[in-house]
Amino acid sequence: MGKKRIIQQTEKELLEERAKIEATVKKEAVAEAPASRLKEGRVYIFSSYNNTLITLTDPRGNVLAASSAGAIGFKGSKKATPFAASKVAETISQKLFSLGIQKVIVFIKGVGGGRESAIRSLANKGLEILSITDTTPVPHNGCRPPKARRV
Numbered sequence: 001m002g003k004k005r006i007i008q009q010t011e012k013e014l015l016e017e018r019a020k021i022e023a024t025v026k027k028e029a030v031a032e033a034p035a036s037r038l039k040e041g042r043v044y045i046f047s048s049y050n051n052t053l054i055t056l057t058d059p060r061g062n063v064l065a066a067s068s069a070g071a072i073g074f075k076g077s078k079k080a081t082p083f084a085a086s087k088v089a090e091t092i093s094q095k096l097f098s099l100g101i102q103k104v105i106v107f108i109k110g111v112g113g114g115r116e117s118a119i120r121s122l123a124n125k126g127l128e129i130l131s132i133t134d135t136t137p138v139p140h141n142g143c144r145p146p147k148a149r150r151v
Contacts, residue, residue: 039100039101039103040103040104040105040130041056041057041058041099041104041105042056042058042059042104042105042106042107043055043056043057043092043104043105043106043107043122044108045085045106045107045109045114045118045119047085047108047109047110047111047112047113047115048110048111048112049080049111050079050080050112051070051079051080051112052068052069052084052112052114052118053066053069053088054066054068054088054089054118056092056099056101064095064099065092065095065096065099067088067095068088069081069084069087069088069114072084072088072091074087080112080113080114081114082113082114082116082117084114085112085113085114085115085117085118085121086117086118086120087121088114089119089121089122089125090125093121093122093125097125102127102128103127103128103129103130104128104130105130105131105133106129106133107133107135108134108136109137110136111136119132
């Protein structure tokens with residue numbers, strides 16, 4: 001094995017690299033500034049038999065806030081209740097108002113008990129719900145069934 005050589009950059013190269021990085025950071029900051037002024041957002045509700053998760057994103061899909069029944073403090077089978085889902089929706093709506101978002105598009109997924117109560121809670125907080133889309137996956141014929149059992 002040969003001797004390892006460490007390439008060291010000169011000060012001029014380091015300054016040029018820093019200038020490039022700062023330029024890209026400034027471009028990203030300018031691109032993000034209009035997004036912070038937007039009044040719309042997306043709310044993704046995932047309701048399973050065990051928990052309810054709600055995620056808030058901007059229209060581009062960048063996550064702004066997330067919460068779940070377990071994160072609030074519900075434990076065990078209480079996480080799957082409609083009451084827990086409404087409490088999760090209330091915490092997300094508080095974050096929505098602190099960010100200045102007033103209109104939301106809701107995407108709902110899963111078969112749990114907190115589906116409707118989460119949407120109701122968001123609507124009761126005064127948010128304008130533009131659309132509700134159910135994205136629950138549905139099998140189209142499913143996987144191959146097991147062979148018949150021979151006894």
